[in-house]
Amino acid sequence: MNLEQLKSGYPIPRAWRDLGLQGEPAKSCRSPFRDDGNPSFSVHSDGRKFHDFATGEGGSVVDFVMTALGCDTPKSIRWIEERLGVSPPAPTRTPATKRESKLPQLRNGSDSELRELSERRGFGVEALRLADDHGFLQFCELWRFPAWCITDGRAQLHEFRRLDGQKWPAFGRLHERKSHCTGSGKRWPIGAIESEPFSKVAMVEGAPDLLAAFHFLLVECKLDSVAPVAVLGASNHRLDPEALAHFAGKSVCLYPHVDEAGRKAAREWARQLKQAGAERVTAFDLSGLNLVDGTTGKDLADVCRIDPDCFEGNAKWREVMP
Numbered sequence: 001m002n003l004e005q006l007k008s009g010y011p012i013p014r015a016w017r018d019l020g021l022q023g024e025p026a027k028s029c030r031s032p033f034r035d036d037g038n039p040s041f042s043v044h045s046d047g048r049k050f051h052d053f054a055t056g057e058g059g060s061v062v063d064f065v066m067t068a069l070g071c072d073t074p075k076s077i078r079w080i081e082e083r084l085g086v087s088p089p090a091p092t093r094t095p096a097t098k099r100e101s102k103l104p105q106l107r108n109g110s111d112s113e114l115r116e117l118s119e120r121r122g123f124g125v126e127a128l129r130l131a132d133d134h135g136f137l138q139f140c141e142l143w144r145f146p147a148w149c150i151t152d153g154r155a156q157l158h159e160f161r162r163l164d165g166q167k168w169p170a171f172g173r174l175h176e177r178k179s180h181c182t183g184s185g186k187r188w189p190i191g192a193i194e195s196e197p198f199s200k201v202a203m204v205e206g207a208p209d210l211l212a213a214f215h216f217l218l219v220e221c222k223l224d225s226v227a228p229v230a231v232l233g234a235s236n237h238r239l240d241p242e243a244l245a246h247f248a249g250k251s252v253c254l255y256p257h258v259d260e261a262g263r264k265a266a267r268e269w270a271r272q273l274k275q276a277g278a279e280r281v282t283a284f285d286l287s288g289l290n291l292v293d294g295t296t297g298k299d300l301a302d303v304c305r306i307d308p309d310c311f312e313g314n315a316k317w318r319e320v321m322p
Contacts, residue, residue, distance in 0.1 A: 003062075003077070010080050011047025012061045018083055019068050025050075033067055033237070035267055070187050070238040102182060103158065106138040106149060113139050113163060117148055120165050121208060122304030127215040130223070136191065136210065142180070143168075150207040150230065152190045157183040159207045159232050179207065186236050192243040195227035200322050201247060203229045203269065204255045205262055208301035213255075213321070215304055222321050234265035239272050248277035253322040258287050258298040284320060 013025040021032035025043040030036040031052055040054040051058035057067065065076040109117070109132050118125045131137035138149040138158075146163040160180045162168065170176045190210065195201050202213050213228035231239065234257065252273050256266035270281045289297035290310040297303065303320060311317050 006077065006080055006084070006086075007048060007060050007062065010061055010084055012043050012050055012064050013047050014083075015061050015065055015068075015080070016043075019065070021068065033268070034264070035271070068238060070236055104140040104142050104147075106140050106151075106158075108132050109137065109139040109148070113146070113148070116163060117211075120163075121211070121301060123211050123215045123301075124218060127218045128211060130218060131211055131214045134194070136214075136228075139163075143171075150190060150210055150232070153193060154188070157181065157185050157188060157190065157232065161207060181232065185240065186232055187238055187240040188243045189229045189231045189239060191227065191229040192246045195229050195250070196246055198225065198227035199250055200226045201229050201250050201252045202226050202255065202321055203231065203252050204300050205231055205234055205257055205265065206299065206301075207232060209255060209299055212299075212301040212304055216300075216321050220319060220321050226321055231265070231269065234261040237265055237268045239269060241276075244272055244276035247273055249279050251280040251322060252278050252282075254281065254283040255286065255300045256283060258289070262298075282322070285316070288314060289317075 016025045016032065023030050023032055025047075027042055027045060028039045029041050029043065030039050031041040031054070033052075034054075036054070041050070041052050043050045048060060049058065050064050057063075061080065062073060062076050065071075065079055066073060069076065069079065071079070109128070114125050114128045114132070117123065117128055128137060135153060136150060138151060140147055140149060140160070142160050145168075147160045148163055149158050149160050151158045158181065160182070161178065167176050167178050168174075168180050174180075189203065202217070204210055204213050207230065210228055210230035213230075217223045217226055217228060254266045254269060256262035266283055270283070273281045284300075286297070286299060286303070288310070289302055290307040291297050291302060291305045292307050293305070297306070300320070303317065306317060
């Protein structure tokens with residue numbers, strides 16, 4: 001079955017229902033992907049195209065499934081083929097072995113590495129040691145650069161950052177970037193399983209904010225009552241349904257970055273958490289954050305470098321964890 005046959009054989013209304021999205025597809029309807037006070041979404045009468053007039057996004061059923069699942073084109077096509085009963089092609093290689101060989105040797109951080117990371121980012125050394133002891137923070141050498149890594153007990157997703165604070169250089173098809181991710185399942189929040197015994201969760205955006213959460217949980221003496229969890233990037237709008245089940249009955253506080261991407265992601269995460277049975281979902285307002293170097297902050301990690309006058313002038317900074 002070629003791509004055009006796939007699109008014609010699986011219309012968007014059917015995908016909408018199979019995905020369990022709210023609302024009903026129509027020429028004028030509400031978006032299933034975001035809070036939509038007024039209908040600004042459209043599914044063409046033949047079911048082959050959609051358009052979101054608020055965001056400008058649109059396309060075929062392949063694009064619709066990609067948006068819903070937060071996946072790439074091949075995974076979207078495979079998901080549709082499974083609904084149509086199309087058998088997958090025979091595997092021609094074993095990527096798991098290749099992927100495993102790319103993972104550097106991870107280890108606990110030395111005292112000097114923990115101190116360097118502390119001095120660069122403002123995190124307390126003891127907080128970093130706790131994250132290290134709990135298996136969330138690891139260290140390694142990647143492409144001949146000393147690096148730190150965020151992962152969890154599943155060890156299926158790893159995000160690497162250079163210890164010197166510089167960006168990873170461009171290599172092959174990869175552009176210069178501040179972080180490098182390897183593994184699968186970016187829709188899985190790091191620490192979801194580890195949060196199981198806790199009734200409260202601090203869900204942050206990104207690897208540095210996870211370390212910041214450990215910092216503030218230690219400062220505020222809440223390590224025994226609040227679980228730190230991180231979604232590695234605001235682009236991961238759709239959280240893994242299996243991971244969401246771990247937050248049922250819990251009180252979750254989100255820490256969105258102070259930008260449109262962060263706010264949009266937080267709205268989507270809050271909606272999904274509530275649908276998954278979270279007892280309460282709130283968000284901490286990180287706006288109005290002035291740093292010691294005179295710049296404006298935008299995330300939880302920046303609160304570790306807050307200007308003393310800003311700290312004293314606003315009571316909200318004195319207790320940031322739920």
